[in-house]
Amino acid sequence: MSPSLVKKSILNVLKKSPQIDILLIFTICGVVIVSLIPPQILKHIIDYNLVPKNSDKLLISALAYLGVLFLVGVFGSIRDAGLTIVGQKITKEIRSGMMEKLEKVNSLFFSSNESGIVVSRFTNDVDTINSMFTNGIVGLIIDCFKIVGIVISIGMFSTKLGLITFLLLPLIYAITRTFQKRMLKAQIRNRILVGKVNNHISESLNNIQMIKSFNKEDYMEKNYTTVLLDNYKTVEKVNFYDSVYSPIILLIRALVIATIVILSSKQLNYLGISLGMVAASIELISDLFRPIENLGMELQNIQQSLSGIQRVDEFYREPEDDGKNKELKAQTIIPRREEVELSFNNVTFHYEKGTEVLENINLRINSQEKVTFVGRTGVGKSTLFNLTMGLIKPSTGSITLNGIDVYAIPNLEKRKLFGYVSQNFHLFKGTVAEQISLQDESITREQVEKALNFVGLTEYVASLENGLDTPVSHDNLFSQGQKQLLSIARAIVANPPILLLDEITANLDSITEEKIVSVLQKASEAHTILSISHRLSSMIACDTVVILEKGRIKNTGSPEDLLQKDDWYRSHIALEKLTWS
Structure with missing residues (x-):
């Protein structure tokens, strides 16, 4: 299994930016520690200045209180700036890695993945990973440290109150864990649907002329509405969990504060703490539940990030074009244009196992030979061309050019060997x-x-x-x-010595078609040509015609021979002459 691209990118960025790493650690520790000081100062002000009505050093204590709050804001600002820088660097690293992967990924990947879904992985999924650093995991760590510090601070005021606060944590953990599981499932589903929405928009824009020409606006709109509605329902589910989580936390906080006030009253005095300790405890409790409230948003961002990481790493684990021999050069494979031998050696290919597109193709094409492939739509003609250029690999068998497996030829050299139209x-x-x-x-x-x-x-x-x-x-x-x-x-x-022509006269008028064929006839004088023709009567002059049927070679021969011995070929020639006469 390939290593995680996201993990590699994070480690690379952290290694390259040690100064920012140290600054982040310093500010994170600073935020946690400094945020615990204000309640202690408040306790001192109430117990030593307000209750005994002693104004000595009250101003100093008040200024100290404000100064510490200011420091909390400074540390928070530096932390946010550092996280933004690190997040952007990681985003850049991930997208660069994905682009490198895209250049290596096997061509079969694009047969089963629409362009909109691939684009969504580069944009939406990577953006959610970025949010993990700016609004997710680091904030979650800080808030967890704050919670631990607050529990310890409250325990220093009253062991009983500290115990009550500590016992609340499993309840809060159980609530957050429940929401975490449900939100992760919804977020993964949401990422998939966002890709489908993007793909539908991309397809609509690419085919807008056809849509308008055939009055298919309503059809495309209905399909888009269906996909959008599915996406909306998923987002609605995520928002529901998020909106329910915060009120539950707020209700628990209110109950805890009310309990502290009641237990500290003169009538009960169960906790045995001063008025300043009560005020400080209430502030600490509020500070305790503030990070817990933040956990909802942070968990949502983390769940989005995890689903984004999962989809990015799925893409990174896609099979690559392996077996490329970088030492192969075009001039060494075909030193002279007169020395071309293209061989199909028992070639079989399938996109899905058990459904053969091509089966047992055996053929030899010599230098400057002109070969035309014909057959019904869907018999594998275009797939055969992709195999010939080494874009995809045969399931079994091989295609060789002068004895060299075409799939092993580096992509950089292929343009010097093959010209594709x-x-x-x-x-x-x-x-x-x-x-x-x-x-x-x-x-x-x-x-x-x-x-x-x-x-x-x-x-x-x-x-x-x-x-x-x-x-x-x-x-x-x-x-x-x-x-x-x-x-x-x-x-x-x-x-290039070899030209591959894939039904290039399709959808052209007869005059333009005649001009194209004339140019190709001129090109055929110095090239080995493989062509696919949708109209037999418009083929360029060729030496050999290969008839494909159900993924197999049904018949081969010169056009003249096939007119004599192949009923399908003869009937189609006659039908086209009748149609165009």
Whole structure:
């Protein structure tokens, strides 16, 4: 099991900031000790100055009382500032560790976790861990020390009163423990639901055009309302426990103070203490229950933090892309473009055990061969591409490139080997040139210009305000066809020997599709190409067609051979010609 990221981050911050650690320990001790002094001064004022009506040193005692209260405030302020600094440093350390983990996590993680849930772990869950230091565990420790100090101080006035106060502590502990268990369960559930709420918002924003186009606003709103209502009910449960806890503590405090007054009255005089001791005891009792009241909020923050820690550490324990050989270099794997041999060796893959997506795939692709994968939706074509690029690992079997397992190739080297073009071109904040280079410093300006010229976008980009340096701030700068051409430019700019084309002519009009296919035909002259085609009639010229059915290879051969021997292939070609004629 991987070590706790949160524990590692806390230890790293504490090791790097010894001065702040010492300051925090000093101020925590100062707050606890100094807060116990005012009741003692109050007792002295009443017993030695007010009851005997002796004004000597009354002013000094009063100033001392105010001065100690001032010191309590100073220590408290320094403590809060120190906790805030430490909390922010720990938050930064945790998020940095999570980002490092995100870069290493296995791609299968993203198949079962929506983006909103992952974002929630980086934001909400880490923020709750921060609150553990600013409003949680440190405050809880201080309050516990205060409670012990107060019980001892009261015991010094009266052993009987100290015993009564001590016997109250198990009752308070039982109450807080009960609420702690219930609140933890509710907080963990709340964190999960917050992730679902965030994910729904993210999905709605990403698909807003489709939602509006198909008049699905009401449907999305109903789903959002359902998730939000579940979240509200969970928060309501947490708030209920919190709101019930404080009144119970207040009622116990009132009963204890009333008991002290009655037992100290002239009629009973059971405790045998002076008037100053009674006043000091009442103040100490109030001080005793004040931290106990705070325990409710502190416990809530700690429960939120524990649920956040649990979810962050769950993420940190996710399987990583293991088996990467950092010594492998692209030029050593494929020293010459004419020497490419991609082999699928009895490859089987499943996302869930027992449900095979691909099964017993055996195939060999040679240098500059053009292979097209066809088949019904859901037969595993795109999964096969992810396996080919080493993004995911076969459940059994292997895929090798010139004898090297593709999964072992470092991600840094893969762009030099594989150029991937998908159906959608994802823009990000940056210039036109950076959309192609992806801010890879090893890719020169000349390579970007060459890639643009290859796909025929040089003139259009030159017409933009700043040419290649034009910032891309919205999707409307390029048409759908131009985005697909940019996607091809992005794939070929590093001049990889292998291109993977995933249904890139889907959703394009016939004229744009023809232009894309023309560019790809030109690219095919110097590359080994693997493509997925949703329309057989629009395939680029290929040497081999691989028909997939139910995760297996049903048939392979040249387009001409398959027209003769495969009924499914022949019927689909005929149907498409009839549809488009």
